Amino acid sequence: MLTGIGAGLGGMLLALLLHGIQHLAYGYSATHVISSESFLQGVTDATPERRVLVLTMCGLVAGLGWWLLYRFGRPLVSIRQAVKSDDPRMPVPSTVAHALLQIVTVALGSPLGREVAPREIGSVLAGWLSHRAGLSVEQSRIMVACGAGAGLAAVYNVPLGGAVFVLEVLLGTFGWKAWVPAVVTSAVAARVAQFGLGNEHQYLVPSLTVSTSLVVWSAVCGPIFGAAAWGFTELTKRARAAAPRDWRLPVLSLLNFAIIGVLAMHFPQLPGNGKGPAGLAFDGNLTMTLAAMLLALKVAITTSSLRAGAEGGLLTPGLANGALLAIVLGGTWSLFWPGTSSGAFAVVGATSFLAASMQMPMTAVVLVFEFTRVSQDFLIPVLLAVGGAVLSFQVCVKWALKWAPALQFGSGFSWGGAGKASGNR
Incomplete structure (x- = not known):
């Protein structure tokens, strides 16, 4: 429950940060962070010169940010490495900085995905909670994986997708010891994130038929x-x-x-x-x-x-x-x-x-x-x-x-x- 709540809040805050930077950078619907106007529409309405300026700024933030992180931060530990490690904890400051850099650069126009950042935040929290609770190594690995799935579920409102991601991709098992926490953490995270992001799905698709x-x-x-x-x-x-x-x-x-x-x-x-x-x-x-x-x-x-x-x-x-x-x-x-x-x-x-x-x-x-x-x-x-x-x-x-x-x-x-x-x- 704590991992689900924490991952849900983390995913919600990262999504709000992303939307806020997008609106500020490209100058659309600035009076409200969550607006019906899409990022694509905002970029389209921005002047061509503004697009160049914002993306150049994105390059500056990305280049200096990751260079400083690699030079002065602790070595990063990926989620997959943490799940396989005898100590599943991930370095908190470096991982948080890594996640924030991804969110900021994607908001400014980076063509890479934003889904890794909330997964990392969820995993960091799960590793810390597992250590404080004195869980075994096996249980901690499961919780770190569940934290990643819960972060994914929160930021995209995909409770089942987050759980299946944990089981198929990170843990490689559908056993009940993994299934129960994966489902619960993803469901809780998605519900918590809905308080700030709404119960919306990612794509508005018209009615389609199969032929x-x-x-x-x-x-x-x-x-x-x-x-x-x-x-x-x-x-x-x-x-x-x-x-x-x-x-x-x-x-x-x-x-x-x-x-x-x-x-x-x-x-x-x-x-x-x-x-x-x-x-x-x-x-x-x-x-x-x-x-x-x-x-x-x-x-x-x-x-x-x-x-x-x-x-x-x-x-x-x-x-x-x-x-x-x-x-x-x-x-x-x-x-x-x-x-x-x-x-x-x-x-x-x-x-x-x-x-x-x-x-x-x-x-x-x-x-x-x-x-x-x-x-x-x-x-x-x-x-x-x-x-x-x-x-x-x-x-x-x-x-x-x-x-x-x-x-x-x-x-x-x-x-x-x-x-x-x-x-x-």
């Missing part, structure tokens, strides 16, 4: 999403591994985000974690050409930001990539078999890409259904696409290990160890 065309498309294109997800994970993994931690970090970060600002002058959909483009895809408000351009640019700036040394999650960027790719593939499919809305394609594509790229099929399905509140009829095409995507991802991993062992493609990505190569996913 035979969509079902067949899902089975055919599922493997394509898996192969694309594998390529995306390879790019981001290599970029993160090559990121500097010395004096080059502020320089590269400033240059990277200034370039993103210039791109944002023409493409206001680029700043942020990808929620805007994904929402446009779900609404059916993207053409194939624009979706293809945004997909290429989103992958490029996500990779470049990691290479420059910025930190953040890849959950919402992966979701957006899948939705954008689905618009392209679905639009092509509709030329030969019309009758399916582009939003329906986007929902299926987003789920399958997320499931494969993060190697969490069950969590991805639950998250997208909680994000969008689409009907249960979508389970059939979604599960078909997810199955094909995950299988295709594994085939790519095995192919790369067989034919390019010197490059170590796919190392750390296995069915039982989602994202081992990246502790701060």
Whole structure:
């Protein structure tokens, strides 16, 4: 209960901080922190010069912030490392600073996800509470994982998704000793966060229907999403591994985000974690050409930001990539078999890409259904696409290990160890 309450308050405060910085930086709906006006609309209404200025400021904050943290702070401990450690506690000052930097930079327009920050805050709190309560090492590990899931549940209002994330991704078990605290902490955190954020879901999706065309498309294109997800994970993994931690970090970060600002002058959909483009895809408000351009640019700036040394999650960027790719593939499919809305394609594509790229099929399905509140009829095409995507991802991993062992493609990505190569996913 204490972990759920603490993670809920932490997630709520981080979300309020993010919204407040967004409104202040881009100058929209400044009289109220939580407003009906979206971040995408706010960025679009801002002048092109303001976009460049804000994103350049983002580069300055990211570069100096993480350079100072690496130089003077205690070494960071990822959630995955803490869950496997004999002492699951994480360094409080460094972890809190790391989380705040992610929130501030995402609010200013970083293309990385904001979901790692509330997970880290929840895990830090759970580790501290577990130590104070004198829990065993095994119990403390479970609670640290539950704290991460509760933070995710709080910031995105996904109580079931947060619990399944803990069980599938962090602990790798659905035993009752893990299931009970995972469900309780996520439910409590989501409810607590609703007092400050409201009971809203992430995407307002119009009424969508399932057609035979969509079902067949899902089975055919599922493997394509898996192969694309594998390529995306390879790019981001290599970029993160090559990121500097010395004096080059502020320089590269400033240059990277200034370039993103210039791109944002023409493409206001680029700043942020990808929620805007994904929402446009779900609404059916993207053409194939624009979706293809945004997909290429989103992958490029996500990779470049990691290479420059910025930190953040890849959950919402992966979701957006899948939705954008689905618009392209679905639009092509509709030329030969019309009758399916582009939003329906986007929902299926987003789920399958997320499931494969993060190697969490069950969590991805639950998250997208909680994000969008689409009907249960979508389970059939979604599960078909997810199955094909995950299988295709594994085939790519095995192919790369067989034919390019010197490059170590796919190392750390296995069915039982989602994202081992990246502790701060």
